[in-house]
Amino acid sequence: MIDVAALKAHAKSLLEKGSVRAVIGYRKSTAGLLAEPATIADADATDDLIFDPTCVQNLALYLVNDKKERVHSRSDDKRPIAVVAKGCDSRAITVLLQEKHFPRESVHVIGVSCEGTGVVDARKLAKKLDGKKALSVNFDGSEAFSITTEDGAQSIPAAEVMAERCLECRSAHPTLSDMTFGEAKSERALHAPFQAVKHKMKDEQDNRWAFWARQFDRCLRCYACRSVCPMCYCEECVVDSINFAVLPDTTADEKADRIKWIERSPARSETAMYHMVRAIHLAGRCVDCAECERVCPVNIPLRLLNTRLEMEAFETFEYNPGSDMNAPTLTSSFRDTDPNSFIR
């Protein structure tokens, strides 16, 4: 179990010493069950930090956002920023470092191991509690959550309300950190890795298309999946071009000639394109934090789509995203033994 008091003390000492600009962590949310991400720059406010099974967000995203903000900032504070990172978050940070998105010295990683339990899935929990509102969720040993409702506390086996990704998690212990809290316990193996994808792959191809067509038809193109993904940091996204300014003297020819890969209309074909482009851009980069799936307002199983190529990366190319910040990325490397038989 994580010693949250020690976590708070570590954050406090970092801020008091002034060795970091701020600490990105979790605090109790004012609305709803799930914890909220917080950027704490004041040593006294570190008491707000928590770590419990409701800390589902991937905080690596805020490192990317921080970098964006600092481009326009006038401060020349070169100190690193500290971030609380679970196993999956630390893998995301490793991928960002591997891609040289920011230098290693600009971030201080406070690793927290989710050990045997992982984090909670709010939808599963609501179903489990039959509509009763959970007030708090805490770790209860290494295999259960202690859940408080207005009827009092109860202990529920973690596997029943754990997020899907945590069931399949291969490394719950942070792979990259400057300071780690919690036990070095990585193998959870409640479900075989890529179980959901493999199950879907057994389906007939036509049925699979019918399934995905139904999912893509629902998409609102709100781009929440893109906004929440720490790997989606492109300045200009393929779906909305910001470099093409339509001015009064822009001719019809110029407008017609611009490359428009994907239309903005939420038609099935365009939505399919959008999600497939995202999936292919995440190949060998997706750390399976499943944030895209969690934030989707229409419950598109995006994790299923994105982990398909992760499975290929892991099983065919023996590549595990976020395991080594000095290794070449999946698509910038090759082996002589790569599959060749599919080519005529």
Added chain:
Amino acid sequence: MANAVETAKDETGFEPKIVAFLCKWCSSAGSDLAGVSRLQYPSNAVPITIMCSGSMSPMFVLSAFNKGADGVLVSGCHPGDCHYLKGNFFARRKIYLVQKLLQFVGLENDRFRMSWVSAAEGVKFAGVVDEFVKDIKKLGPQTRLKAKR
């Protein structure tokens, strides 16, 4: 020879549109060779020359399907023969991933294909296109990823 022309028309009158991305150094020259050798093969493939199969963006594939291609062919130099030494090795890995994704989403397997065609293999290029056209004719028009415009 005459057979190849006849097979291009079947009873439904469906003529597949195939977009062929050919690398400048091998496959483009291979398709040229097929032309100058006067080989008869279906004219369904629209060749687009790219500098290297390694420069092939997955976007090109998806976009071609989106704009109504019935099939997409990517063709490059044989492994070890790349003009840029290792471009086709990168391509192999990338195209493999794109193919797996397309299959997972439910596009028919035969619609996306990769081949190695060298500058001397005009006959092979004609064969690859011929086979591709035959396979796609069995599947009919591609409707799954095509934009309704």
